[in-house]
Amino acid sequence: MLTLAEALRRYALPRLESRLLLLHVLPDLSHAAIVAHPERELTAPQQANFDALAQRRLQGEPLAYLLGEREFYGRLFAVSPAVLIPRPETEHLVEAAMNKVGRKLPESWTGYRQWSHRCDVGAGNAVMAGGGGGSVFRGPAHGAAKCATTGRCGDIP
Numbered sequence: 001m002l003t004l005a006e007a008l009r010r011y012a013l014p015r016l017e018s019r020l021l022l023l024h025v026l027p028d029l030s031h032a033a034i035v036a037h038p039e040r041e042l043t044a045p046q047q048a049n050f051d052a053l054a055q056r057r058l059q060g061e062p063l064a065y066l067l068g069e070r071e072f073y074g075r076l077f078a079v080s081p082a083v084l085i086p087r088p089e090t091e092h093l094v095e096a097a098m099n100k101v102g103r104k105l106p107e108s109w110t111g112y113r114q115w116s117h118r119c120d121v122g123a124g125n126a127v128m129a130g131g132g133g134g135s136v137f138r139g140p141a142h143g144a145a146k147c148a149t150t151g152r153c154g155d156i157p
Contacts, residue, residue, distance in 0.1 A: 002047045005038035011054040017063055018054070024067050025050045 002010070008018045019034055025046050033040075042050060053066050064070040064085045069078055072086035079085055 001041040003038060004034050004040050004042070007042060007047075007050055011058060013054060013057060017057060020063065020067060021050060021053045021057065024053065
């Protein structure tokens with residue numbers, strides 16, 4: 001059996017990436033538990049799952065695809081190879097858009113802020129509509145994207 005400490009050293013991955021893969025395989029654990037109990041052993045299925053994920057990561061598959069999620073603007077979004085992975089630079093774009101819109105809206109227009117809609121079309125995962133916009137507008141957010149796998153268009157609520 002492989003211990004947590006051994007799993008963290010098993011592959012030539014950054015320690016944080018190894019830890020995130022372990023947390024994905026062992027969702028009942030926390031970062032602190034991995035550090036506090038390095039002697040804990042993985043079961044055979046857990047070890048096989050960890051090994052498979054680590055090998056895929058070593059082959060260059062993005063960590064976000066392996067974990068199935070990516071944080072963007074303080075919220076978690078599901079990701080897969082069918083959508084683009086939110087990039088940190090996109091947060092800057094959202095902030096710039098919010099600042100520009102916010103400057104154009106007088107504070108007396110509070111009703112506008114409540115019924116405004118945001119739309120993110122074609123970006124692949126709608127994080128721009130669902131991410132930062134919620135901190136400026138309280139209205140619904142809509143996204144639409146063309147799936148890279150199926151080629152079909154669809155709404156992302």
